[in-house]
């Protein structure tokens with residue numbers, strides 16, 4: 577049986593189950609991630625969209641078009657960030673929404689847009 581990763585928003589309206597191999601786990605401090613999350617860095621992990629099921633009472637998250645190839649996703653009840661849904665068959669989820677974010681397969685291996693974060697904000701990437 578494939579590994580499953582579950583999570584959801586603050587209020588529980590939006591829930592997901594992601595299966596298969598977690599792709600490209602990374603942190604990002606770009607301006608869009610900062611605005612979307614309210615945090616200085618966001619932590620991302622991607623899945624093949626056919627392996628992500630939106631199984632909470634609210635179904636799929638709301639989308640806001642954020643770039644030419646992607647839309648940011650969020651709960652329309654509590655406003656929590658869920659991640660991004662790309663035009664490519666990729667769903668990017670943010671690690672803070674996972675029920676068990678400490679699973680080793682989800683650990684970030686790179687940091688994008690390091691220069692956009694304050695110097696005092698430390699993100700440790702173990703290689």
Ligand SMILES: [Zn+2]
Nearest residue numbers: 585587651654
């Ligand atoms: Zn919610």
Ligand SMILES: [Zn+2]
Nearest residue numbers: 604605606609
């Ligand atoms: Zn970013």
